[in-house]
Amino acid sequence: MSKPYALVVDDHPMVANSIAAFLNTHCGYKRAYVAASRQECDRFIEEKGSPQLLVLDFWLPDGTALQLIRELLQKASTIRLLVISGDENNNVQHKAREVGAHGFVHKHDSPQVFNCAVTALQNGQFWFPETSDPALLPSSLPHFQTFGLTQRQTEVLAMMLRGFSNKRIAIALAVSEPTIKEHITSILSKLGVTNRVEAITLLQGQRPTL
Structure with missing residues (x-):
């Protein structure tokens, strides 16, 4: 059985590598990999098995990640999916949640908030910014x-x-x-x-x- 690992899917190398490094140093993952596209994401999962945590940019080179989220959850329901985006539109997090994502973090949020979100998902909880009063x-x-x-x-x-x-x-x-x-x-x-x-x-x- 493969050991738990985290996978970051983002087509911005500096962002993706920074998140992977943070998962290594602050979130308890000895292995955190980076994929730049849904194709690379699929290859990682085929080769290494399902990640424990998948951090996914809402906007990928070929469009939104919504269909990918659906497919990932169909393949492996145990994956914890944390969606990230720099988009200020609240509809982004709502759409991600509707298709099954377990959490959402804005890219401008602090590392501490990101850490809290990851911790919540690791504990089987959800993490979505509250939009009501x-x-x-x-x-x-x-x-x-x-x-x-x-x-x-x-x-x-x-x-x-x-x-x-x-x-x-x-x-x-x-x-x-x-x-x-x-x-x-x-x-x-x-x-x-x-x-x-x-x-x-x-x-x-x-x-x-x-």
Whole structure:
């Protein structure tokens, strides 16, 4: 049986190789390969078996990756599919989710957010940026306050777990980024963790379905 590996499918070499290197150094994959097209992707899978994680650019040289996502899931339902894109159109992530992708990350998101997304998928969860009003999220998370969090910290934590950057949280709550950073420092301290990835792991199973 082949060992678990990750595969990055993106026709931009610098982007693809950077993601593969990050998967090696931060996400626990001893093997992470790069494919520049759906044809190369198919060849990798034929030769090495199905990857545990496949990071897939939404826009490939011959069009969108939607059909490829369908085909991959038909061939191997155990693959965890994380779609990435620099496109700001929310329809991109919605379309990816509709055909079966397990997560979506914007290319302008921070490495920390990408790491959180990968961790979520590795744990059998989903990762899609929330497009509804983020200020409404905490109403479904009252149990987070059992960690001694204030209402505002609960709001910030809910958005952290959905992949919001500090800037997006600040805009949503109409406060400054430094204020959000202060909240996050306090949240991590109360949870007894040092970063967002550890927070995701701690709260595994408590995080709402996305």
